Amino acid sequence: MDEQHTDGSVTLSVAAAFREERGRLLAALVHRFGDLDLAEDAASEAIEAALARWPVDGVPSRPGAWLMTTARRRAVDRLRRDRTYADRLALLAVESQRAGPAPAADAGGDDLPDERLQLFFTCAHPALAADDRVALTLRCLAGLTTPEVARAFLVPTATMAKRIVRAKNKIRTARIPFRVPGRDELPQRLPGVLQVVYSVFTEGYSASSGPQLQRLDLAEEALRLGRILRRLLPAEREVAGLLALMLLTHARRDARTGADGELVLLHEQDRHRWDRDMIDEGCALVPVALTGGPPGPYGVQAAIAALHDEASDVTSTDWPQIVALYDVLMAITPSPVVAVNQAVAVAMRDGPAAGLARLDALAGEPLLRDYGPYAVARAELLARLGRYAEAATAYRRAIELAGTDPERTHLHTRLQALY
Structure with missing residues (x-):
């Protein structure tokens, strides 16, 4: 354990660890126990335990591993108390294991297996209604609370809670497998996953209603999800295309509004306020998205965004090339x-x-x-x-x-x- 912390710093450490690890924590628990509700309850209890223990013992050197171990113990304790629940989950666990083994551990952290990709495909399963997919992804993978998801959809919290419960029940009753689709299924299923992430980003980039033009919190969560997908599916060109598109678009965020929150159009924006590091990162991904096969819609849109971001002003923008890229996009997704x-x-x-x-x-x-x-x-x-x-x-x-x-x-x- 690290040295002792004040209560305030420990609370911040817990919040930071939970935000970073939530998706991996839930995914690993669902893979182990086969149920989203149990996974969420166990994760919440692990956070409560961290808030109680870390002020006394100090923040652990590997907070994600500590949370995972504690959450697994809490889940096992609950199953021991409720045998009927345990029997039902045992059946789900058997079906999950038949669907395929867990992926290898993510080299990025704590030696914990990273099953987030499985959770992406479960949350974005085509059997779920489109809005339910986005809501479940925001709740489980982006780590937003139910009230935060409700605000994103501009509905009452109670309505959103019912929607999330409905999605979880659909996963349970339809026996939707917690697994990554096989290679033959991936081309059909991956676009749905990417659409969910892009829907989150779109609402963040241009809010559907309200007092503000942008919901930066949602846009940044979508970027975080895009980075996770890119790390987990490095060979998928459209994953690179989506991440590039979001980076190149979000790079203009600071220049899109004025001092009082007013809308600033592209040709009026101060391009010195654009995020050049983000633009460089996005531009580097565009060739990855466009080479090795026919271009996909996200890759083409990223190429259009790159032409905007690389120009010094509107008049020097390569409009003939942008029109040509729209011709390609219309041929792919008219x-x-x-x-x-x-x-x-x-x-x-x-x-x-x-x-x-x-x-x-x-x-x-x-x-x-x-x-x-x-x-x-x-x-x-x-x-x-x-x-x-x-x-x-x-x-x-x-x-x-x-x-x-x-x-x-x-x-x-x-x-x-x-x-």
Whole structure:
């Protein structure tokens, strides 16, 4: 044990250890005992024990191993008290072992086996509803509390608690295996895992509603999850692509808002405030994502983000290359949303009339009827063309669809500037 600490420093040490180790702790406990509820209860009891013992004994040199040993003992104690529960979990454990052995220990810490990859695929199983997958991932792998997850989804805590319970029950009753899919299943299942992580990041990058434009806590949790996936699946190019995309996007976080939290558009941002270390890290991953086979959607989006981040300003940005990359992206995953982004890039390359023509061609797309960025893009291009009355109509529609206060304030300012 280390030297004794004050109660305050010990509490911080417990919190830091638990945040770092939670995913590995839960994954190892679920692999051992086959049940998420038991794993969470045992982990919580281990934290309570740490808060009681570490002020007396000092913070251990390997806090993760200490928490794991304590949590396993608490889980065994509970099973000894409840034989019916133990019998049911024994069956689940047998099925889990049949699904495959635990992966090798992660060289990164404490000689504990790292089963987080199994927990990723369990939380993101296609049998679970899409929102439930994201909620369960935030709860189990990102370590957010149920109230924190509820805030991310903008629902009451009780509602989110029910959703998480529903997801756990689905895993239990459907006998969803706690395992990494085989090589033949991985191409089908991995995109779902990546989509869950990217959904977390997207909500952090651009909050769906509320007083702030960004939820930096969620974006940073998604980055942490992306780094874990990259470490656990180093050969998967789309994992590298997703991590690169998140890094290159999150690198602009400080410049996206002003002193009062107001929205700052890309062409107005102070690029000296961009995180160059994060940009360098993301750019280094782009070639990894794009070589060795056909490109995936995350790799292509990362390449687009890299072109933005490497340019000294908007006018020097390689817009022809960005448009070409959107052509590739449309061929891989065609969608009206991608088409909107491509139209904006075309406007930067060929002028606002060319971009507006593309946007107008999308007017009948049902998915864009309530898509705020579509209305914003039309408003901006109409204004650049001097068609102010039409631009005002588009801005008013964009204001109706805006989710956050900074977006609404910015759009109101743009609308007033037309008169």
